[in-house]
Amino acid sequence: MDKIRIRGGQQLTGTIPISGAKNAALPLMAASLLTDETLTLNNLPHLADIVTMANLLAQLGVKMHLNGHATEGGHAGRVFELTAGDVGETTAPYDLVRKMRASILVLGPLVARHGRAQVSLPGGCAIGTRPVDLHLKGLAQLGAEIELREGYVHATAPRGLTGAKIVFPMVSVGATENLMMAACLAEGETQLVNAAREPEIVDLATCLVAMGANIDGIGTDRLRIVGCRKLHGTTHMVVPDRIEIGTFAMAAAITRGDLELVGARLDLIGAVVEALTQAGVRVQETERGLRVSRAADDLVGVDVMTEPYPGFPTDMQAQMMALMTTASGAAMITETIFENRFMHVPELARMGASINVHGASAMVRGVPRLTGAPVMATDLRASVSLVLAGLAAEGDTILNRVYHLDRGYEQLVEKLAACGAEIERLKA
Numbered sequence: 001m002d003k004i005r006i007r008g009g010q011q012l013t014g015t016i017p018i019s020g021a022k023n024a025a026l027p028l029m030a031a032s033l034l035t036d037e038t039l040t041l042n043n044l045p046h047l048a049d050i051v052t053m054a055n056l057l058a059q060l061g062v063k064m065h066l067n068g069h070a071t072e073g074g075h076a077g078r079v080f081e082l083t084a085g086d087v088g089e090t091t092a093p094y095d096l097v098r099k100m101r102a103s104i105l106v107l108g109p110l111v112a113r114h115g116r117a118q119v120s121l122p123g124g125c126a127i128g129t130r131p132v133d134l135h136l137k138g139l140a141q142l143g144a145e146i147e148l149r150e151g152y153v154h155a156t157a158p159r160g161l162t163g164a165k166i167v168f169p170m171v172s173v174g175a176t177e178n179l180m181m182a183a184c185l186a187e188g189e190t191q192l193v194n195a196a197r198e199p200e201i202v203d204l205a206t207c208l209v210a211m212g213a214n215i216d217g218i219g220t221d222r223l224r225i226v227g228c229r230k231l232h233g234t235t236h237m238v239v240p241d242r243i244e245i246g247t248f249a250m251a252a253a254i255t256r257g258d259l260e261l262v263g264a265r266l267d268l269i270g271a272v273v274e275a276l277t278q279a280g281v282r283v284q285e286t287e288r289g290l291r292v293s294r295a296a297d298d299l300v301g302v303d304v305m306t307e308p309y310p311g312f313p314t315d316m317q318a319q320m321m322a323l324m325t326t327a328s329g330a331a332m333i334t335e336t337i338f339e340n341r342f343m344h345v346p347e348l349a350r351m352g353a354s355i356n357v358h359g360a361s362a363m364v365r366g367v368p369r370l371t372g373a374p375v376m377a378t379d380l381r382a383s384v385s386l387v388l389a390g391l392a393a394e395g396d397t398i399l400n401r402v403y404h405l406d407r408g409y410e411q412l413v414e415k416l417a418a419c420g421a422e423i424e425r426l427k428a
């Protein structure tokens with residue numbers, strides 16, 4: 001398995017192009033199942049999870065065509081055409097779903113358009129149990145018959161789905177996406193109450209509207225969808241990846257660097273910028289994106305708590321913790337979305353960080369410096385937090401299990417190296 005070697009201590013300067021968002025691209029790809037016409041997605045990131053979704057859609061009979069090239073600066077925004085003309089197969093098999101939980105997003109579109117779907121139940125996950133009960137209850141409320149057999153969800157709605165009022169007991173990004181897609185082809189009106197409001201949901205809703213769907217309340221926690229018989233094709237540009245923006249902003253901050261993040265948008269990362277500003281980081285809008293540098297010589301500890309959007313994102317929690325390890329004073333970091341998302345803590349501790357975990361909170365006490373070490377991570381964001389720590393640490397850090405990073409960061413090593421990081425991928 002490949003590894004990444006980082007020699008810490010370089011200040012990062014230069015520009016980094018921001019890719020399209022993985023977590024927007026995955027549901028958008030699943031939305032292609034809602035129509036027999038072509039959905040064209042621009043600015044698609046080149047990532048392992050996108051390949052997994054493409055493999056799943058290919059298995060379901062979706063025809064795909066990829067255009068476009070890597071552009072200057074390593075940005076590889078691609079144009080992807082998906083046509084779900086003859087979807088004969090409606091099974092998402094275990095082998096693909098176990099690789100990526102977002103595979104569950106084909107369930108709503110398949111049942112809505114074809115009246116049936118069999119999707120393997122995603123298993124447990126490194127960051128928590130992550131059930132899909134809200135997806136299933138919601139589909140049942142739209143009239144689908146749901147059975148769980150042999151590890152699969154069997155959903156049927158031979159006469160189609162019917163609109164309903166669905167009140168989510170907790171905010172779920174995936175359930176909101178799945179049910180919003182299904183409701184577009186249901187008969188009558190669906191209301192989704194306490195819906196997720198993440199920018200990726202807004203991006204999906206915007207694309208669905210361009211495909212002919214009737215959706216009101218986009219960007220709020222109350223979505224009203226009036227179903228229609230048929231959706232049509234469209235061309236849609238995937239929203240920039242706010243987690244990539246936040247991650248590189250932290251890379252500038254932790255290395256005392258100065259980076260321009262091309263394509264980045266302030267409105268996507270309000271809560272992260274607020275925390276960074278309090279910590280002593282300067283974030284300025286430029287003509288092309290955002291510029292991030294230190295406002296103060298030393299960073300100060302800032303408390304953060306993860307929350308659904310517009311709160312501080314759980315997908316930035318590990319990176320914020322890495323940044324806080326060398327801030328002066330203490331920072332209390334509380335995770336409220338997933339129950340097991342502190343797997344980076346023991347690895348950061350091996351690099352010299354001082355962190356105490358009590359339940360859902362981690363108390364980080366700043367240390368003067370981190371030291372490089374061999375480290376290992378169990379999920380995507382934990383892995384990138386160790387890369388950030390490695391960039392600031394004295395000496396060499398070797399990161400194992402690089403495949404986690406390949407799932408969600410496009411050309412991470414190349415983008416950082418272009419700004420002066422001493423970082424290389426060691427082939428197995």
Ligand code: EPZ
Binds near residue numbers: 131171174338
């Ligand atoms: C999405 O996951 C993202 N994935 C995650 O990104 C992100 O961490 C998460 O939203 C929260 O922002 C994609 O968009 C592909 P949820 P999702 O349903 O949709 C519980 C990354 O690193 N829940 O909003 O699976 C669940 O267990 C990742 O890119 C239920 O109890 O998250 C969790 O505690 C990882 N029942 C909470 O809700 C359900 O049916 C929020 O999960 C569904 C969710």
